[in-house]
Amino acid sequence: MLKQKYDVIVIGSGPAGLAAAIEAKKTGAEDVLIIERAKELGGILQQCIHNGFGVEILKQDLPGPAYAQRFIDEAEQLGVEVLLDAMVLDISPARHIYAISKWSGFAELDARAIVLSMGCRERTRAQIRIPGTRPAGVYTAGTAQRFVNIEGFMPGKRFVILGSGDIGMIMARRLTFEGAKVERVLEIMPFLTGLIRNYVQCLLDFNIPLQLRHTVSRIIGNSRVEAVEAVQVDDKWQPIPGTEEIIPCDTLLLSVGLIPENELSRKAGVALDPVTGGPYVDEGMQTSVPGIFAAGNVVHVYDLVDWVTEAGFRAGRSAAKFALAERKRAARQVKLQPGDNIRYIVPHVMDKESLAEADQRLQMRVIQPIEDKVWVEVLDGDNLVTRKSQRYVRPGEMVTVDIPQKAYDAVQKADTLTVRVVRR
Amino acid sequence: MAEELTKLICITCPVGCTLEVTHEGKTLIKVEGNQCKKGVDYAEGELTDPRRMVTSTVKVRGGVFPLVPVYTAAPIPKPLIFDLLAELRKVELQAPVKVGQVVLKNALGTGVDILASRNLPAGD
Structure with missing residues (x-):
């Protein structure tokens, strides 16, 4: 039976949502509800049957569904309420939620605090504008992943995969396991966009060729894909004439990026960062709307689920504290500004007092890879606040740096902290 | 047998260290570039008995x-x-x-x- 008012309502039950609900309960929120669109909890983890989940925070190497199950069980034990098969239609800035489901009908709910954890969506053919005909056989990698791993059917026999993101590489291996031939993985960038370990264990292990600086310039076929035309690109991603190659195949998978899913955030009046596509957040994952928090791929796209869970914990803790009126809106915030070779930083702002409680972790992505020792530096103007040495930086791998508690005094003086990556 | 240098990428964790593995056939001599001990185990495994989670x-x-x-x-x-x-x-x-x-x-x-x-x- 649904209540009318909850301390914390979490939207989406992937790793971020599950963690947020668990931590909200543990922090003292009594009534915590998860609203989930699918018929079961766990989000996209249920179709990510490969292993590699939990190495950082559980010290165990688990498949996605097993990782999800840990948190599903914990949420259940803690008494988190769940509304499955339900769609949130609208959220007001005053934290009024409108949802609809086959089971509970139309529901209006009030939340003292909300955690947005809707995850992200795959970029589609339309968004990268591949010319050619429009035959059947063009799928996003995640759709194909669901077909193969959950629904139990193969979308094709002979594949070309565009994009070297993790899902694309993992699907290359998965399809090979199921007897398909993966002709090629094409990547428009001059570097791999997923994790290098996936290049080794998904492509190299099975002799699946990867071509960097290549893209699909045309899809060929009428009712079904018959071939794609691949082409090399120059430094400005323009096709180089004369490098075209026809690759016969019956299916093209797209693994060309993920976009945070923020329609609901927008309706709630949450301000979005055009670089990440997700909400601006502070160190407690609070968005621009007081009492509305966000965590996981809805904020920025992660490469490791472990860090999504961690962000969920953080948001859940903050949301519970807000609901229990312990969390005040920060009066003195410092802005975190991307400097040299940094595309974005999460959080965007930080309460200066937060350093009195704990070190504060910044997560970011670089623009260009540097395969050399670098410093990741946090600066107030020309003054170094803290720095960390790294052996390399790559756009496909999130960079983190902690601002230590001992930097408390230095941060009090700052209005803006800039983070940059420089060669050592 | 002569000493050889093989470059491997450790897949044990998401860090993905590039390992420079010095070996004589299947005998491991030294590993460089690893950030933890798992890198040595991985290199040894790749030389003698490569294994994968499936x-x-x-x-x-x-x-x-x-x-x-x-x-x-x-x-x-x-x-x-x-x-x-x-x-x-x-x-x-x-x-x-x-x-x-x-x-x-x-x-x-x-x-x-x-x-x-x-x-x-x-x-x-």
Whole structure:
């Protein structure tokens, strides 16, 4: 039976949502509800049957569904309420939620605090504008992943995969396991966009060729894909004439990026960062709307689920504290500004007092890879606040740096902290 | 046998260290570039007995979905991957399935069990 008012309502039950609900309960929120669109909890983890989940925070190497199950069980034990098969239609800035489901009908709910954890969506053919005909056989990698791993059917026999993101590489291996031939993985960038370990264990292990600086310039076929035309690109991603190659195949998978899913955030009046596509957040994952928090791929796209869970914990803790009126809106915030070779930083702002409680972790992505020792530096103007040495930086791998508690005094003086990556 | 240098990428964790492995045939001499001890174990394994975790699906009767995902409880020898997949195609479970349930014991005599990765309730 649904209540009318909850301390914390979490939207989406992937790793971020599950963690947020668990931590909200543990922090003292009594009534915590998860609203989930699918018929079961766990989000996209249920179709990510490969292993590699939990190495950082559980010290165990688990498949996605097993990782999800840990948190599903914990949420259940803690008494988190769940509304499955339900769609949130609208959220007001005053934290009024409108949802609809086959089971509970139309529901209006009030939340003292909300955690947005809707995850992200795959970029589609339309968004990268591949010319050619429009035959059947063009799928996003995640759709194909669901077909193969959950629904139990193969979308094709002979594949070309565009994009070297993790899902694309993992699907290359998965399809090979199921007897398909993966002709090629094409990547428009001059570097791999997923994790290098996936290049080794998904492509190299099975002799699946990867071509960097290549893209699909045309899809060929009428009712079904018959071939794609691949082409090399120059430094400005323009096709180089004369490098075209026809690759016969019956299916093209797209693994060309993920976009945070923020329609609901927008309706709630949450301000979005055009670089990440997700909400601006502070160190407690609070968005621009007081009492509305966000965590996981809805904020920025992660490469490791472990860090999504961690962000969920953080948001859940903050949301519970807000609901229990312990969390005040920060009066003195410092802005975190991307400097040299940094595309974005999460959080965007930080309460200066937060350093009195704990070190504060910044997560970011670089623009260009540097395969050399670098410093990741946090600066107030020309003054170094803290720095960390790294052996390399790559756009496909999130960079983190902690601002230590001992930097408390230095941060009090700052209005803006800039983070940059420089060669050592 | 002469000393050789082989470059490997460690896949034990998401860091993905580039290892410079000095070896004589299958005998490991030294590893450089690793950030932790797992890198040495990985290099040694790649030289003598490369292994991989394998994840796939098996058929289920009477479940909410027609398949349940499965994984090897420990890495198995790389050359056996496709034999294992062929074995898994013969397996058919009856729902409900519990996470961690043994789907195939001592697969291909490797001593490694195949486990279900999720709960799969019975359904229509």
